[in-house]
Structure formats: structure tokens, C-alpha cells
Amino acid sequence: MEELDLTTREGRFKHFGSVDPIEGKKPKEKKDMADLQSTKKDFLFPVESVGINNLSYPVVIGGFQSVGTFEIATSLNQDEKGINMSRLLESLETENNQGVSLDFNTLSNILSRLRTRMQQESAEITAEGKWYFVKPSPGTHINGMAHADVKYSMSVSSEGITRKQLGMTAMVTTLCPCSKEISEYSAHNQRGYVKVLLDTDPDKVVPENHKEQLYELLEVNASSQLYPVLKRTDEKIVTERAYENPRFVEDLIRLIAYDLVELDWVTGFEIECRNEESIHQHDAFSRMRYTK
Known part of the structure; x- marks a missing residue:
């Protein structure tokens, strides 16, 4: 049995069951890797929506930074096996300026970019977040921060x-x-x-x-x-x-x-x-x- 040096992190890891990585035979460069998602043949049915949800992402609502929860998806053609899900986040990231502005113009930009990149018939996005705003008391007019939950949802096609x-x-x-x-x-x-x-x-x-x-x-x-x-x-x-x-x-x-x-x-x-x-x-x- 190999004598382990428990004063090193590597030794402690192996003591708790870690093993050395294998050399492996599969490609390590993207250009050499198989792209199953882009497989073209008859996959029986088109899919109305496929994508990601429960995505937490910074947003800006009414001038205040907040946290949004997103669902982003596109359709999927019958002759394609899957979508490239990383492009969903990449399309969202293009509108990130210390947070994504939660409004219809911004969401429309994301969807337009998404349909083009994914080459699909339709795309959709739903985003929810907490909107903060200043609200004075009714008599003394002392300001405080109030809030309400807001939701924006859009879908586009050709x-x-x-x-x-x-x-x-x-x-x-x-x-x-x-x-x-x-x-x-x-x-x-x-x-x-x-x-x-x-x-x-x-x-x-x-x-x-x-x-x-x-x-x-x-x-x-x-x-x-x-x-x-x-x-x-x-x-x-x-x-x-x-x-x-x-x-x-x-x-x-x-x-x-x-x-x-x-x-x-x-x-x-x-x-x-x-x-x-x-x-x-x-x-x-x-x-x-x-x-x-």
C-alpha cells in the first residue's frame, strides 16, 4: 500500500478516497469532440419549448438592482436532436450591464439574438424579480423602500x-x-x-x-x-x-x-x-x- 503524506493536501485527498486522473483516449479539443446536439435526422416530433429555468441572475428594475429568476427557451426542429443550451446564457449575458434591465425592449433584444443564433422558429423568455421603489407615509410623508414582485414574459416567432x-x-x-x-x-x-x-x-x-x-x-x-x-x-x-x-x-x-x-x-x-x-x-x- 502506498505510504501517504498526510501533511499534503494530495495525500489527505487520497487518504479519503481520491484517485489519480486517468490518461483517457477521448478528444480534449472542441474541434475534435462529437457534437450530438447537432445530429441531423428524423427525431419523430418537433418540440415547442426546450431550455433552462430557475436561473438566478442580476437584474435592474426601475433603477434599482435586484435578483431575477429566468426561464429561457427556444423551439426545436424535428430534424435536430437538441439545442445548444450555452447560447441561452450567452444571449442573456449580452444585455448584462451590472444586471439585465427588466423591460420588454431588453427582452425583445435577447429573443431576437437567440432566434438568430439558435436558428429556430420561436424563442421565449420569462423573468421575475422584486421591484423596489420609494414610498412616503400618507401623513408625515417619510420615505421608505417598498416593494412588489413583477413578471415579464415574451415569445417571438418568424x-x-x-x-x-x-x-x-x-x-x-x-x-x-x-x-x-x-x-x-x-x-x-x-x-x-x-x-x-x-x-x-x-x-x-x-x-x-x-x-x-x-x-x-x-x-x-x-x-x-x-x-x-x-x-x-x-x-x-x-x-x-x-x-x-x-x-x-x-x-x-x-x-x-x-x-x-x-x-x-x-x-x-x-x-x-x-x-x-x-x-x-x-x-x-x-x-x-x-x-x-
Whole structure:
């Protein structure tokens, strides 16, 4: 048995089971390696989407750096065995400037580059991240950093844009109308989560302030808003506003839907409101889908 020098890292590694690398007979240069992905023959079916997801990558949203989660894919022709997945990340990297700007123009650039490099009929990308912004308290106007989750999703083909979606999840306050009606005083209230996914018109420009516009629309229809900083006078405003505007989850999505219908750049939407009930062990939710 080989005498090992445990004072060296190599010796310690071998002591724990590491072995020397073999010489090997397969090529080490890329030009000499087999490229199975580029194999051309009939592989029975074309594939609609193949790519990568759950990719964490730095993004810039509204001027602030954040962390995004990406899914990137292309179609795959019937006569090709696979795609070159490294090109997905390479296409994303071309838009990286201390993070990828999370907006439709940037995503469109990535998809255009991707379709060209991959030589496929279609390409798609979905990116989600946390949007941070300054939000002052309602009475004292003290600034704090608020946040909402945003989602951008696009797909393109040789005919142009085939999907262009914008999503947002925001937190609000909801106060129960039934509780207010039957109680001598007070009413139970809770934090609500409002989630929307908008189908946007590919032929119309999404407003530059679309995030602010959508966030305001979600909040204004709730019982009251959430704030990062509240002094006592602010808290009075927030709680009294909630009492003055009771909302069921059903009420909230209907009010939001009315405002979304009036946006000319939106062609359809999904809405879901979920309340973390303060007097139940379960949550309450309401959901709807509408197409203009």
C-alpha cells in the first residue's frame, strides 16, 4: 500500500478516497469532440419549448438592482436532436450591464439574438424579480423602500411577437365587510396579496410608467395600503381608511378588473386575491380571467 503524506493536501485527498486522473483516449479539443446536439435526422416530433429555468441572475428594475429568476427557451426542429443550451446564457449575458434591465425592449433584444443564433422558429423568455421603489407615509410623508414582485414574459416567432405579458403581485390591506356589519365595534382585517397577469397588445407601446400605473391600480381598490414607515398619525389614516372601505376578496378583483378593462394597451388579464385571514386558520381567495 502506498505510504501517504498526510501533511499534503494530495495525500489527505487520497487518504479519503481520491484517485489519480486517468490518461483517457477521448478528444480534449472542441474541434475534435462529437457534437450530438447537432445530429441531423428524423427525431419523430418537433418540440415547442426546450431550455433552462430557475436561473438566478442580476437584474435592474426601475433603477434599482435586484435578483431575477429566468426561464429561457427556444423551439426545436424535428430534424435536430437538441439545442445548444450555452447560447441561452450567452444571449442573456449580452444585455448584462451590472444586471439585465427588466423591460420588454431588453427582452425583445435577447429573443431576437437567440432566434438568430439558435436558428429556430420561436424563442421565449420569462423573468421575475422584486421591484423596489420609494414610498412616503400618507401623513408625515417619510420615505421608505417598498416593494412588489413583477413578471415579464415574451415569445417571438418568424411572424413577430406571439406573447407579451406583464405580471405583478402586491400586498394590500383588506377589511371584512361582514365583520364590520355585524360587530358593535371594530372589524377584522388582514394582509391581502393581489396577483395580476396582463396580456398586452403587441401592436401598442406599453407606457413607460406601467409598473407605477399597475401598482396604484391594485392598491387604490383595496381597503387600505401598506407602507414601509408609519408614525402614529399615519397609522390613524391607514386604519380609518380601511374601516371606511371594507372589501371582500370578490369585491377587490371586480374593482381591479373594471380599471384594467379601461387600459387600451391591455387585451386580457388574470386576477387573484388571497387574504391571510386573521380569524381563520385558512386563507380566502378569489380568481377570475377576462378577455376583451
